[in-house]
Amino acid sequence: MSLKKVIFKNVAAGWFGKLILILTTIIMTPLLISHFGKHDYGIWLMVGQGTSFLMLLDFGIANSVSRFVSKNIVLKNNTENNQVYSTAIAIFSGFSILIMITILIVSPFVPAILNVAESQKNIIYWVFGLTGLNVALIFPFRVGNGLLQAKDKYDIIAFVEVFFNLLKLFLVVSFFRDGNNGLIVLAVIFFILNLSNAVTLFCLATKKYYPELEFEFKSITIRNFKEMSSLGNSAFLQTLSGMMGAKLPILIIGVWLSVGATTLYSIPNALLRKLSPFITMLGSTFVPIASRLDAENKYKQLTQLNIIGVRYGLIMSIPICVFLFFFADNLLFVWIGKSGLSEEDLSTMYNLIKIMIIPFALGTPQIATRSILNATGKHWVSAITQFVCTLIGIGCGLLLMIFADMGITGIAIGWALKIILSDILALPLLYCKYFKVSVFIYYKNVYASPLLLAFVLFLFCLIFGKVIIVSGVFEFIICTVVFGIVTLLGIYSIGLLPIHRSYLNGKLRRLMVKFSF
Known part of the structure; x- marks a missing residue:
């Protein structure tokens, strides 16, 4: 496929995916504000923004997978790609454990930081724990995104995200249009669907587009770790900058x-x-x-x-x-x-x-x-x-x-x-x-x-x-x-x-x- 067609395909699929995301946001935002009120919806936002900073614990290495794999594809170096894949899986699994430990350490202080009422403390513990655990479990599967991006399969990423965003919209409308469902139910919905999205992309990448890749302990190399860290640490700074701004x-x-x-x-x-x-x-x-x-x-x-x-x-x-x-x-x-x-x-x-x-x-x-x-x-x-x-x-x-x-x-x-x-x-x-x-x-x-x-x-x-x-x-x-x-x-x-x-x-x-x- 020509360069122009690749760019057009990726952009068109991406725009479609983001259009669906905007439509789901347009519908869900007023529904959730009306259901929870300005204060409780603000708590949901703060917990979400706080746990999203845990993504920084990958130090930007997730963003380096795409570059190294795409370069190895041009050079037809399959052995090197398997080393990148195995090293990335090992690193992300370690980060996943690190995030879980961080959640256990930080969670007792969250209600005080948010200044919530005594009656809401248990709810905040559950919501923070679920959203943090969600981030931790997703980490090893983030390799799938990098692999798909390396082969310019942004359209696959977009269509999978469309499916889960529409499903998320359906469940949110179903549970929160009426009734007394609270923040914990909302956190469970996001937990299940976000994790399912990540697992689906990982399986598509490894089973369909990279069937030759296989995780091997012997393929984990210090050299690849250093190379990905070099690019990854710069990506970490960029991600940190973006998160600090947003x-x-x-x-x-x-x-x-x-x-x-x-x-x-x-x-x-x-x-x-x-x-x-x-x-x-x-x-x-x-x-x-x-x-x-x-x-x-x-x-x-x-x-x-x-x-x-x-x-x-x-x-x-x-x-x-x-x-x-x-x-x-x-x-x-x-x-x-x-x-x-x-x-x-x-x-x-x-x-x-x-x-x-x-x-x-x-x-x-x-x-x-x-x-x-x-x-x-x-x-x-x-x-x-x-x-x-x-x-x-x-x-x-x-x-x-x-x-x-x-x-x-x-x-x-x-x-x-x-x-x-x-x-x-x-x-x-x-x-x-x-x-x-x-x-x-x-x-x-x-x-x-x-x-x-x-x-x-x-x-x-x-x-x-x-x-x-x-x-x-x-x-x-x-x-x-x-x-x-x-x-x-x-x-x-x-x-x-x-x-x-x-x-x-x-x-x-x-x-x-x-x-x-």
């Missing part, structure tokens, strides 16, 4: 302000995180491709890959940015307006979105640059840069929250600052330095057309907002449909590269000829 603020808000405030911050944050895969799906598939191009010394193609990946990511993120900037208040009202949150809560969330959305739109597509830097041996400088920028952003957010008395608004500003420093400025400059690309030409090729598209859409929304006043669901749907049509026209006429516009025209002409007979 999850740490929720914990800080819950401990410093209130558990209820975590809900107000987490919903805008979750909305952006659920939308980000539509933007990053293209660039996030570049690691095995870039690794192969690097092995073949095809650096010109690497730069073309980077520019196309970031530019088309921006074409996806810019319309999202403009739409949310103008219509996020209506979206929040339609989505969660009847879940028990007040108008003040909805207004607070809308203001947070306006702070976060522009840096998010301009910086998130740089996942393509990050992927290529990771795949070409520049992983350490990329990881350190992201980590430092994250520390600066989170630190500024804390200062604004505590000393400027800005509350969760200060945290949102710190989050936005991290994106600006890391993704919009530092990563592109690093790429230009290492691959000897003109900074001006790079930013021009990547950002010029998407920013022109942003200006057109922004102007349209200003004019359209004077014509139609959105006061209900019907008007919101009309605005969304009209905005979508204008966006598609704008992407076609402004966003697409000429070669891709010509390719699309050819496809459309053939379809018209086909259906004319």
